[in-house]
Amino acid sequence: MNDYDVLNVFCGPDGRHGNELGVVRDGSRVPGREERQAFAGKLGFSETVFVDDPERGVIDIYTPTLRLPFAGHPCVGTAWLLDVPELVVPAGVVGARLDGEFSWIEARPEWAPPRTLRQYGSAAEVDALPVPPTGEWIYAWAWEDEAAGRVRARAFPGRDDGITEDEATGAAALLLTGQLERALNIRQGKGSQILTAPQPEGLIEVGGRVRLTPAPSSRTA
Numbered sequence: 535m536n537d538y539d540v541l542n543v544f545c546g547p548d549g550r551h552g553n554e555l556g557v558v559r560d561g562s563r564v565p566g567r568e569e570r571q572a573f574a575g576k577l578g579f580s581e582t583v584f585v586d587d588p589e590r591g592v593i594d595i596y597t598p599t600l601r602l603p604f605a606g607h608p609c610v611g612t613a614w615l616l617d618v619p620e621l622v623v624p625a626g627v628v629g630a631r632l633d634g635e636f637s638w639i640e641a642r643p644e645w646a647p648p649r650t651l652r653q654y655g656s657a658a659e660v661d662a663l664p665v666p667p668t669g670e671w672i673y674a675w676a677w678e679d680e681a682a683g684r685v686r687a688r689a690f691p692g693r694d695d696g697i698t699e700d701e702a703t704g705a706a707a708l709l710l711t712g713q714l715e716r717a718l719n720i721r722q723g724k725g726s727q728i729l730t731a732p733q734p735e736g737l738i739e740v741g742g743r744v745r746l747t748p749a750p751s752s753r754t755a
Contacts, residue, residue: 536563536573538582543611544702544726544742551725552745553702555611556582561594570596580697581608591621591630598695604628604645606704606740610637614744629737638741639704640733643712646705649673649689651713657686668694673706678721685710687722702726704740711738 539559542552556577561584564570574582574596581602586592593612595602602608604625613621613630614637621628621639629640654660654676663674675687687710689700701723711718711730720728729741 538577539615540579540747541611541615542745542747543607543614544704544722544728545745546721546725546727546743548725549743549745551701551723552743553581553607553700553723553726554579554747555608557612557615558582558584559588559615561586567601570594571599571601574598575695578696580691580700581605583608583612585612585616587622588616589618591616591618591628593621593623595623597691597693598697599693602647604641604647604705606639606641606646606706606708607702607742609639609641610704610740610742611744613637613639615746633741635743636729636741637744638739640737640739641708642736643709643738646709647671649706649709651675651706651710660686660688663688665698666690666692668692673703673710675710675720683716683718685718685720687720689722699723702728702742704728704742708738708740711740 539557541555545552556579575598584594595608625645649671660676670692672690678684678686689703707728717731731739
């Protein structure tokens with residue numbers, strides 16, 4: 535039996551939507567990789583985080599079927615929950631800060647797992663897309679207002695693990711920002727919001743709102 539919190543990360547302006555994230559604050563309760571993978575699969579969120587050192591921000595990230603060296607929405611959500619200046623993941627040290635209602639991380643595009651960034655001609659085309667076959671991680675996007683940096687996006691992991699569409703994906707937003715080399719305001723999924731901004735030395739900030747779910751703040755599974 536393990537206690538965990540559930541967060542919604544990259545909520546919209548109305549506080550709704552966002553991508554669910556499970557966080558096991560005491561990672562020592564699930565010490566092995568196989569046990570962590572099994573627990574993440576049982577929870578079924580797109581990602582689950584195990585906190586190995588809450589003071590230093592050392593975390594371990596899993597999808598239902600994979601361990602990840604870095605992921606965006608887990609880092610944004612966990613940084614908000616722990617209120618730490620940085621997180622340590624296998625890919626490197628992730629800067630973190632809180633600014634009003636937004637939680638921000640600072641990371642490098644090369645840390646993000648590979649995604650296919652596929653541009654469409656309009657937001658309506660993105661809205662109309664069916665879920666593609668498994669096998670390729672696709673980030674479908676279109677300009678809503680290019681001059682203002684507003685983007686419409688949807689994300690299809692293609693992993694055959696029960697997650698057919700990610701509501702909000704910080705790593706893909708990181709890659710898109712690195713490709714376009716400009717700040718973006720991304721509307722993803724049903725109504726999530728992701729903000730990004732290029733920084734010096736190849737770093738990119740990714741930010742969004744985080745909410746603890748209205749269910750009991752700590753659950754047991």
